[in-house]
Amino acid sequence: MRVHTSAHLMSQAIREVLHEPMEIVSSGIDPEKARLDFTHEGSTRRFFPEIEALANKIVKENRTVKTRLAPRKEAEEYVKRFHESLKTMPPQVTEVRIVEIAGWHACACGGTRVKSTDEIGEIKLLSRRSKGKGIERIEFTVQNP
Numbered sequence: 381m382r383v384h385t386s387a388h389l390m391s392q393a394i395r396e397v398l399h400e401p402m403e404i405v406s407s408g409i410d411p412e413k414a415r416l417d418f419t420h421e422g423s424t425r426r427f428f429p430e431i432e433a434l435a436n437k438i439v440k441e442n443r444t445v446k447t448r449l450a451p452r453k454e455a456e457e458y459v460k461r462f463h464e465s466l467k468t469m470p471p472q473v474t475e476v477r478i479v480e481i482a483g484w485h486a487c488a489c490g491g492t493r494v495k496s497t498d499e500i501g502e503i504k505l506l507s508r509r510s511k512g513k514g515i516e517r518i519e520f521t522v523q524n525p
């Protein structure tokens with residue numbers, strides 16, 4: 381749950397620091413770490429301290445994480461303002477579960493979550509590498525809840 385919610389939080393932290401409405405092309409959540417693959421040209425290594433600092437600032441702000449169901453069209457409009465889309469969702473899905481970190485990020489997600497960001501603990505970036513074709517992969521973990 382902590383790693384999963386940290387991945388949502390990180391999506392927006394990366395966007396803010398890179399000043400890019402980058403697209404997340406895939407993500408992976410393990411019990412001990414998460415990865416995000418997203419569109420970006422070049423290494424994000426030099427941004428690590430800034431991304432980490434921003435992510436952990438949001439953690440400490442103890443923002444509420446809530447879920448709700450919405451009709452697909454409404455959900456699509458809603459998550460768009462957080463640069464998210466329903467692109468990967470099968471077309472037959474008509475009702476969408478939205479997970480929102482209050483005032484920070486919202487996306488369609490059926491997964492687990494913590495109830496507020498301070499439960500996440502400290503987010504620590506582990507590594508990055510280029511996946512080629514303008515796709516960057518970063519890995520991170522959470523410590524000390």
Ligand SMILES: [Zn+2]
Binds near residue numbers: 388
């Ligand atoms: Zn999720």
